[in-house]
Amino acid sequence: MENTSGKFIVIDGTDGSGKTTQLNLLKAKLEEEGYAVAVADFPQYNTKSAGLVEEYLSGKYGQADEVDPYKASIFYAVDRYDASQKIKQWLDEGKIVLANRYTSASLGHQGCKIDNPLERKVFFNWLYDLEYKIFEIPRPDLTLILQVEPEISFQLAQDRAREDWRGKTTDIHENNFEHLKKAEQVYVEIANTLPGFRLIKCTHNNQILSRESIHFLVWLAANQLVVHQAKVKPGFESISSLIGASEQILKNRDLLFNNNNGNNNIQNNQPNKITETPKPTDDFPNFIPSVPELPENKELSLPKPDKLMRLTVEKISPEAKIPQLAHPGDAGFDLYAADYYSITAYGQALVSTGIKIAIPSGHVGLVWDKSGLANEGITTMGGVIDSSYRGEIKVIMKNLSEDIFNIVPGQKIAQILIQEVKTPILEDGLITDDTSRQAGAFGSSGKF
Numbered sequence: 349m350e351n352t353s354g355k356f357i358v359i360d361g362t363d364g365s366g367k368t369t370q371l372n373l374l375k376a377k378l379e380e381e382g383y384a385v386a387v388a389d390f391p392q393y394n395t396k397s398a399g400l401v402e403e404y405l406s407g408k409y410g411q412a413d414e415v416d417p418y419k420a421s422i423f424y425a426v427d428r429y430d431a432s433q434k435i436k437q438w439l440d441e442g443k444i445v446l447a448n449r450y451t452s453a454s455l456g457h458q459g460c461k462i463d464n465p466l467e468r469k470v471f472f473n474w475l476y477d478l479e480y481k482i483f484e485i486p487r488p489d490l491t492l493i494l495q496v497e498p499e500i501s502f503q504l505a506q507d508r509a510r511e512d513w514r515g516k517t518t519d520i521h522e523n524n525f526e527h528l529k530k531a532e533q534v535y536v537e538i539a540n541t542l543p544g545f546r547l548i549k550c551t552h553n554n555q556i557l558s559r560e561s562i563h564f565l566v567w568l569a570a571n572q573l574v575v576h577q578a579k580v581k582p583g584f585e586s587i588s589s590l591i592g593a594s595e596q597i598l599k600n601r602d603l604l605f606n607n608n609n610g611n612n613n614i615q616n617n618q619p620n621k622i623t624e625t626p627k628p629t630d631d632f633p634n635f636i637p638s639v640p641e642l643p644e645n646k647e648l649s650l651p652k653p654d655k656l657m658r659l660t661v662e663k664i665s666p667e668a669k670i671p672q673l674a675h676p677g678d679a680g681f682d683l684y685a686a687d688y689y690s691i692t693a694y695g696q697a698l699v700s701t702g703i704k705i706a707i708p709s710g711h712v713g714l715v716w717d718k719s720g721l722a723n724e725g726i727t728t729m730g731g732v733i734d735s736s737y738r739g740e741i742k743v744i745m746k747n748l749s750e751d752i753f754n755i756v757p758g759q760k761i762a763q764i765l766i767q768e769v770k771t772p773i774l775e776d777g778l779i780t781d782d783t784s785r786q787a788g789a790f791g792s793s794g795k796f
Contacts (some may be wrong), residue, residue: 354439356486357570360452361494362532364501365550366562370494371448373563374570378444383574386438388431390424390449397430412527417458417471424454425479432485439486444574451479452491452545455538460530468534472542490573492566493539495690496550497752498529536690536752540697547690549754657708659766664740665702667757671764680716680763683743689755691747696729699743699761707735707766714765715743721761725749728762 359371371387378385391398391405400423409415428450438445454475462468479485502525539547548565550557661670671681686702707713715731725748733741743762747753755761785792 354441354443354445355490355573356435356439356445356447356488357573358447358450358452358488358491359494359566360449360456360491360535361548361550362456362496362498362501362535363528364503365494365496366556366559367448367494369559370562370566371446373559374566375446377563377567378446378570378574381574384441384443386435386443386445388435388445388447390431390447390453391427392431395427395430397427401427412457412524413461417454417461418474421454421458421475421478425451425475425483425485428479428485429483432483435486445486447488450488450491451475451485452493452535452538455542456531456535457527459538460527460534472538488544490570491545492569493535493545493547494550494562495532495536495539495547496556497554498525498532500551500554500556501532502528533692533752536692537695540690540692547688549688549690552756657711657766659708660706662704662706663702664704665700668702669758670703671705680765682718682760683715683741683762683764684757685755685759685761686757687755688757689745691726691745691753691755693747693750693752696744696746697755699745699755701741701743701761703741704738705733705741705764706738707733709735710768710770711735711766712769713741714767715741715762716765718760718763724753726753731762731764733764 357374359367359374361367368389375385375387391401393402403409404415404420404423435445435447455472458475459468459471462471480487536547539545546569548562548569550562663670665686667686669684669686671683674682683701686700689697689699691697705713712735713733715728715733717727721727727746727748729744729746731743741764745753745755745761
């Protein structure tokens with residue numbers, strides 16, 4: 349296949365996420381499609397350029413949190429500089445270059461040592477200047493971050509047999525659960541904020557997905573870059589915009605989340621030969637149900653159907669679901685996510701619902717928390733939808749918990765109440781009426 353210029357794709361992410369496996373699968377798929385592929389593996393173990401990296405990972409300079417992130421990052425930057433000339437040559441030859449880890453690894457593993465978000469951003473800027481301006485190493489076109497929860501990645505790292513470095517199976521990063529937990533949060537942070545990064549979630553219901561399922565997501569992301577021969581758009585893009593938000597995603601939902609063959613558990617997470625690329629299934633179930641009909645119930649005194657207010661709801665995304673009443677008599681209609689999101693501890697995200705609602709004049713849509721989510725520390729912010737608004741309904745979600753909160757399409761995220769409002773006429777004047785409270789403000793009614 350003729351290429352006018354090469355493309356540079358990095359596969360990185362949390363430990364135990366299967367980076368090497370996915371890189372090899374992607375390499376095989378690209379070669380099958382006719383592309384010339386070259387691979388760079390970092391760190392370059394057992395070479396002079398990786399000498400300080402090996403000493404650092406062995407614990408010679410102390411545990412992970414005892415080594416300054418700026419110092420450790422220089423070790424890795426020198427190693428990447430050593431490989432930069434051959435990477436540039438491959439790109440000039442029009443090859444697709446795949447890298448197992450890259451600058452992103454320092455962003456995650458060294459950035460997680462800095463708790464203050466502002467100081468961490470200063471570190472990110474410094475690292476970019478060091479690697480891309482001073483050392484002038486090639487900048488990736490696409491970096492895929494494979495995400496696995498630390499509880500799972502820690503076990504996988506302990507069970508893994510690694511043969512690339514002095515016979516060791518783990519290093520000071522993989523042996524430190526707290527480090528892995530912080531690194532995961534920073535990986536999610538950079539995937540959601542830095543240009544050219546994409547997050548690939550590799551687990552569902554606390555189980556790791558099969559290699560085939562993860563490969564399918566990786567291939568969808570990489571294929572868009574390769575086919576269109578264009579740079580990845582800067583800034584954060586949700587996964588549906590990345591892979592097209594097409595019916596293909598819907599047809600493969602069963603492949604991703606219903607691994608009934610037992611290949612998605614940790615014990616079976618061992619290398620298997622893949623004979624073909626996963627194909628979309630034809631029996632994908634309908635997961636866009638209609639609003640349940642309200643049963644006849646005299647006690648509820650429900651109005652007749654012809655007296656009920658009717659709202660027009662437009663779905664603008666294949667993953668969208670029409671808002672539903674969970675139970676007859678509920679005040680709010682459940683709202684559902686139309687995309688994948690990972691919200692870090694104390695972070696927030698603007699979550700797409702994939703729908704528009706034509707709220708009639710004289711009414712307002714109020715977005716409220718779901719009690720179950722609120723109990724987990726997940727709340728909503730700024731939830732007033734005016735009757736004149738005709739854009740997509742999006743929900744600002746805030747994670748007040750200590751853990752990463754993951755969202756998948758079709759998941760309940762909030763509820764919307766449609767209420768009648770009266771708009772008064774405001775007049776400039778004096779307020780002279782007497783009330784029992786008068787100007788009593790905060791705490792004026794007492795605690796009890």
